[in-house]
Amino acid sequence: MPAPSVKTLLLSQDDLIRVGVQDMPECVNVIEGVFELLGKGDYMMGGPRENEHGQMIWFPEEKRFNIPVTGPDRRFMAMIAYLGGEYNICGEKWYGSNAENKKKGLPRSILTTILNDADTGIPFAIMSGNMISAMRTGAVPGVASRHLARKGSRVVGAIGAGVINKTCTLAIAAGLGTIEEAVIYDPFPAASQSYANEMKEKLGIKVRMVETIREAVEDADVITIATSGENFPRIETEWLKKGVLLTMTGAADMDEDAFHKCTLFADNWKMHQAFIADGNEHPKGFSALEVIAPSYPLIKLVNEDKIDEKIIRNLGEVVLGTDPGRKDDDEQIIFVTGGMPVHDLAWGMTLYRKAVAKGLGQEFTFF
Ligand SMILES: NC(=O)c1ccc[n+]([C@@H]2O[C@H](COP(=O)([O-])OP(=O)(O)OC[C@H]3O[C@@H](n4cnc5c(N)ncnc54)[C@H](O)[C@@H]3O)[C@@H](O)[C@H]2O)c1
Numbered sequence: 001m002p003a004p005s006v007k008t009l010l011l012s013q014d015d016l017i018r019v020g021v022q023d024m025p026e027c028v029n030v031i032e033g034v035f036e037l038l039g040k041g042d043y044m045m046g047g048p049r050e051n052e053h054g055q056m057i058w059f060p061e062e063k064r065f066n067i068p069v070t071g072p073d074r075r076f077m078a079m080i081a082y083l084g085g086e087y088n089i090c091g092e093k094w095y096g097s098n099a100e101n102k103k104k105g106l107p108r109s110i111l112t113t114i115l116n117d118a119d120t121g122i123p124f125a126i127m128s129g130n131m132i133s134a135m136r137t138g139a140v141p142g143v144a145s146r147h148l149a150r151k152g153s154r155v156v157g158a159i160g161a162g163v164i165n166k167t168c169t170l171a172i173a174a175g176l177g178t179i180e181e182a183v184i185y186d187p188f189p190a191a192s193q194s195y196a197n198e199m200k201e202k203l204g205i206k207v208r209m210v211e212t213i214r215e216a217v218e219d220a221d222v223i224t225i226a227t228s229g230e231n232f233p234r235i236e237t238e239w240l241k242k243g244v245l246l247t248m249t250g251a252a253d254m255d256e257d258a259f260h261k262c263t264l265f266a267d268n269w270k271m272h273q274a275f276i277a278d279g280n281e282h283p284k285g286f287s288a289l290e291v292i293a294p295s296y297p298l299i300k301l302v303n304e305d306k307i308d309e310k311i312i313r314n315l316g317e318v319v320l321g322t323d324p325g326r327k328d329d330d331e332q333i334i335f336v337t338g339g340m341p342v343h344d345l346a347w348g349m350t351l352y353r354k355a356v357a358k359g360l361g362q363e364f365t366f367f
Pocket residue numbers: 108137159160161162163164165185186187188191226227228229231232233234248249250251294337338339340
């Protein structure tokens with residue numbers, strides 16, 4: 001029997017924009033649904049623990065053949081998953097990242113999302129992944145805010161004014177519906193200005209640009225951290241307001257007492273356990289994880305037995321309703337997130353279905 005023809009739909013960033021990749025309220029709802037699947041366990045990620053963030057190419061310190069030499073934010077990463085529920089697909093987010101890209105006018109990382117039929121392996125969609133990833137990354141603290149922030153939260157404090165913290169802020173606003181003001185700190189005023197312009201335009205909220213991290217933190221009901229580079233923002237525990245939700249999409253420099261004082265939630269603690277196991281096997285030692293795990297400050301404490309991991313709870317169970325979530329309005333909560341391919345798959349699949357309905361994209365005959 002001759003093999004049937006296999007078609008793949010190629011979707012560009014423009015195609016994705018036309019089907020609403022930037023629709024944050026919808027993205028938050030889709031990602032909330034994925035957390036419910038995580039709570040049920042209807043998913044798999046890579047590796048024997050079924051929960052690996054991804055498989056990374058760590059470039060060497062010294063020149064070997066033509067292999068690129070390591071540098072700031074320089075890596076390749078393949079992030080693979082199966083996602084159940086209404087999706088029942090496998091897929092991958094695959095990216096290369098290099099801080100030097102910015103000098104060439106390129107984004108720091110360049111991402112591709114691939115969706116495969118879970119039975120046959122057919123790659124039925126290959127998609128431009130940057131916007132999918134930025135939106136799904138932001139949507140995670142959006143879902144966390146909906147389920148863990150104090151009711152009536154009004155002020156977002158944002159540390160870092162890059163692409164990711166813009167989507168985080170849009171999602172926190174979408175997740176809560178009560179945000180009236182954002183306070184932004186970034187060492188580069190032009191970055192803060194760009195954040196302020198976008199938040200005013202898209203959310204119609206007041207935006208205050210401040211010159212210290214403390215000012216961005218101390219009035220905030222929800223804090224979102226997403227900075228790049230080697231210097232994690234320093235946050236003192238006493239700056240945290242009563243009832244705050246601090247979301248760590250990127251790492252922060254915080255004292256151990258913050259992690260004892262606050263209730264701890266993760267996007268999926270099993271993935272952070274996999275980070276810990278990888279860190280302990282890494283030839284450069286556990287600290288090699290600092291550059292890839294936004295939860296590094298917490299996983300380091302767990303690895304050193306300074307925090308008992310049993311107290312760390314999962315957002316999926318809160319969304320599913322098997323964990324009660326926030327205890328009261330005074331409780332201070334830290335939420336860590338590390339990035340999961342299941343989220344790229346869900347948002348990618350949602351957009352793929354819309355693109356098919358609209359006849360968008362370019363069909364490619366695989367064989
Ligand atoms: N958890 C996830 O799923 C996930 C996914 C994607 C990216 N990230 C993380 O999000 C972070 C931000 O990514 P991005 O693409 O927006 O980067 P970006 O380079 O576009 O923006 C980061 C901003 O942070 C600012 N910054 C640097 N150090 C700072 C400091 N100490 N205090 C305040 N601001 C500071 C920079 O000036 C810049 O404006 C990265 O750490 C990245 O690894 C996490």
